[in-house]
Amino acid sequence: MKIAIDAMGGDNAPEAVIIGSIQARDEYNLSLVLCGKEIEIKRILEKNTSNFNNIEIINAEDIISNDDKPVLAIRRKKESSMVKALYAVKEGNADAIVSAGSTGALLSGGTLLIGRIKGIERPAIGSLIPNMSGGFCLLIDSGANVDSKPEFLYDFAIMGDIYLKRVMNIKSPRIALANIGVEKSKGNKLTVETYNMLVNSQLKLNFIGNIEARDILKGEADIVICDGFTGNMILKTMEGTVLEIMKGLKEEIMSSMKTKLGGILIKPALKNFKRKFDYSEHGGAPLLGVKAPVIKAHGSSDAKAIKNAIRQAKICGESNVNELIEESIMRR
């Protein structure tokens, strides 16, 4: 398998991306197409590996930033590392793509250049949220489709189900609908109609009903489906709350000698706790519904996170996730 890498995307690019890529190549026996500034890529490769086997470089002088408008960037920045990587997939030179760059651009690029799976109206982003029991939950859609119809959410459930079964080895993923109450009558028009579609589905989905946002971190579901606006809201509220709590606690602990000493003593506990929430263990966010595996690695990915995202793209391709999605969508 050959995977295209957006070598310039992400806060720690290109260094961390290229080092992670080398590790993935060596561990998983892969071919890679690194897209980005050739001179820089070569310099980092030379520093970090003794051989260039199975690594192709496609020069790309431009970079898409988070400030670029996604659709415009994909259309106009033809010389960017992300667009070059997307074209590598589109033209059959690579089987999958990994990028830690702009989520919006990757989403637009995946949809516009690689194209949707037959029958899928809206590709969606699935984010892996670590939970307190050491597992995780796939939140889908976490930002692609801000205005959604019940039919879209139903497709998100189907795609998430196949992804978790094939890529994450979960036998019968528990699928829940993000809602503001657990009763079937709760929520807005969208959730009430989606609930009914899922309950009446002919596909063998393990739909466990509605889930309140406060229960997601408890690990009560493996897949949580929602529209992209709600998903993004949940994700960013969690991120913000974790960040502010940790900052607030630290400030209080640093405010006296006694609590400072306590702070030093609990450090190993904090470290263990943080490891539980470490996104890099679980890899990146898949863009589901497009014809080839597209993995969005976290913007702040280190080499390990990139390596895991590449591994994810590999499993995704090898386990025929997209073919299975197309089959299921035809039967729905």
Add this chain to the structure above:
Amino acid sequence: MKIAIDAMGGDNAPEAVIIGSIQARDEYNLSLVLCGKEIEIKRILEKNTSNFNNIEIINAEDIISNDDKPVLAIRRKKESSMVKALYAVKEGNADAIVSAGSTGALLSGGTLLIGRIKGIERPAIGSLIPNMSGGFCLLIDSGANVDSKPEFLYDFAIMGDIYLKRVMNIKSPRIALANIGVEKSKGNKLTVETYNMLVNSQLKLNFIGNIEARDILKGEADIVICDGFTGNMILKTMEGTVLEIMKGLKEEIMSSMKTKLGGILIKPALKNFKRKFDYSEHGGAPLLGVKAPVIKAHGSSDAKAIKNAIRQAKICGESNVNELIEESIMRR
């Protein structure tokens, strides 16, 4: 001023509710109508105060629980403490109502029995969220209107503005729209249209634009407006995340002797930190848009939280919040 109290609503009712009521009567020079089981109310009053001045009791044998369907409960449970308290306001025997009971029932009861302010199509619940800088933010709507139109959200902004100015003494509250990005083009149809309404408003609202959920706890806005589905999602995600983090940290700290000792030393810091997040300091959630002040105290309110909620109802009534809302709505 005379305030009707749902003496049986909330996890710690009737004891905490009645003790908080006595404290409010004594501190704020108020008249109260306590609605609930007369025998119990009298027993608790006798234990906690030497005089029954300015306290009227209306016997109510029934209780509305959180499991009751809100609209049905209001229509059928005529002998419940909440419905009796609502009727006390409806019939002019009281000027405002405080309840720690079912939010849904209080919302339905406020709208159906007390009635909407002229020009307001949808009353909304405003929740006070403490932030890390020691202040708070009014999240409106936090659950009343799951399917909303831009016009509703615009009214939420107007109501929140008046409420914070008059009841919380904030001169020019910063109003932000909950969204998944800060640019004006971000979000779904609802937020894009609401953004335009707020920018073009003739009223002197201090609209500061979109806010991402992760920035709410930083204290970047005094009022955050959104539809009730999104608001409830934000609120419950925050609650759940705080709870799970605290639980997770505790588990890690208790896992070794060294970290346990550290845990003992940081206790004062934890206590200070928790106080920052103490909802009871800020009082209850106002139901805005109905003809009389309706304050929903937190379900787990202790006496102090009840006392503060009653104080809030008093200020709300005395500062003519509802008259000012009616005036503004006519000018919008």
